[in-house]
Amino acid sequence: MYRGIFTTIAAICAATAASPAFADVETDYSGYVEPELQLFFEDPSDARQSNDNLSVAGQLEIEIFLNPDHTLVFTPFGRIDSRDDERTHFDLREAYYEGVFDHFELRVGLKRVFWGRTEAAHLIDVINQTDNLESIDGEDKLGQPMVNLTFPTDFGIFDFYWLPYFREREFPGVEGRPRFDIPVAEDMALFESDQEEEHQDFAARWSHYAGAWDFGLSHFYGTSRDPLFVPGVDKNFSPILIPYYPLMHQSSVDVQATFGPMLYKFEGFHRWQMDENWTQATGGIEYSFYGIFDTPSDLGIVAEYVWDERGEDAMNPFQSDVFAGLRWSANDIQSTTILGGGIFDMDGNGYALSVEAERRFGEDFFLQVETRFFVDVPASDPLASFADDDFLQVRLARYF
């Protein structure tokens, strides 16, 4: 199936390139190379792990404009990691055809789709698998094979998705850090569906706005991108975690209200999975102070609450948690920004702090410094494995 998508794209490429209608093909290249240094402040829980790590990532984006209405996009991404072979990985973030027709738009291939409004937890964003090797914040995603039909109307945008192939989550190897204390056996992954990765998933979304309000309704049916973990043992009778991917139905709603410098955000879903069904939701505010202290700089405040109906029993690190963040933007030539935040468990089960700072150097260099701390996380919490993985990470990208 996966291969089928590439064949389809290749066929579209060949057909369109040969057609005289695409005589004025334009191609645009861009990308970056980004070395990364990670330093860990505490000794690892496993002797095979280290206190430092070097790696380098790179991404290339190729856009081929066949004509104004037909475009091909390829975005290969890769990382080479000096210590963890599992983190050395390659992905096609995007490899798709986009066609704009009179009353609809068609996209076929590997693509990224984002659903949601809030800043801290992305509960309703379920189309793409998380690229768990890039960051533990869940913001990086793998390209998802899809056929996406879009109908822009006066009553909002209607999107329909056919997702013909599932991509498993990847996990760091034994040398990797941060990672779960018990290694995850990716190759033993189990599926609820007999069709495993080839279960055909479907999704639909409607989104619209009226005045200050933006809103959306979505539904997804298919294999959950979030695995459950089944405890097991490997050949040497060492404990391992086996990912189990259940099928699910998920209906979700998302809303944002924009009133001057104040933004109100909410998203939530109800999910039917195995013998259970439950609700999760998150919402909060973002407020910006502009031109603080007589400078051009801005200060933004974000406060969000994350809730899971299942409570503490669920294998979910965020069941009743508050996220609070401050974002300072210098609004200078170098686009200097510092974001500091914390996620606090309201049941007293610890908290996580992070600071991310970024700045451009010259025209084409971009520096990102990130540090994360996990404090007082009890052994029962899903984040407990990261408790000794406080780290500082420096990435310097060269764009071209």
Added chain:
Amino acid sequence: MFRHLICSAVLSAAITAPAFAQGELPEDPAERGLAIALETEARDLGFGDSTAEMRMILRNTQGEESVRELRQRVLENPDPEDGDLSMIVFDRPRDVEGTALLTHAHLLEDDDQWLYLPAVARERRISSSNKSGPFLGSEFAFEDFSSTEVGKYDYMWLRDEACPEPYTALTCHVVERYPLYEGSGYTRQVVWTDTTDYLPRQVEYYNRRDDLLKTLTFLDYELYLDQFWRAHTLQMVNHLTGKSTDLTWTSFEFQSGLTEDDFTRASLRRAR
């Protein structure tokens, strides 16, 4: 980030016959200032839609330079009580390449604005109330880029005099205007508009303490479709910091058949 619209820095006027001869301008300074602004606006009515490319060179006091590049398309809103529609795609700096900004502008209310971040495929409705913040780190504030609808200001005609350099051969109306929208960084702006084509030639911006903050000079006017003047170079100098920004427009095209469908959230996703 890129909160505000850059709709028409593109300050301009048409060469159609003036609505009134110069002697017919009202006597009252407030009415006279308004009449001059209305005449400037009237001469640019009917441009329909336009596309153009923009390059900014930002200079600090040490003479170091930084470049910004973007492409913009605009759809004129025939309703004088509402603002134009615009779409901007950023090309430089490269770390924001492909980021797109959709603006549905309004006169006194905040604009409706959506930002699309291609790296995460995320559309965000953003606040547009930061009128006085710097656009892309330049000496242009967001409000300096907004389309200059007449209804955004009160006016006061000050005097007529020779236009400032390099237009000293022309005569200019000197009109003070006072922002009516919330969040402006200015108490007043002084605009030099020539008496022939009603083109803005220079603007002085006074900050909230009423100090002279910045001077904007419009250069390299060219005429399109025999009717619409566009300045191709805009020089903004900050007198308090010594920093400056040179902005140049190229590749203007008018009336290429853009419609509202080119300024929707769906078109934002594929603006690139």
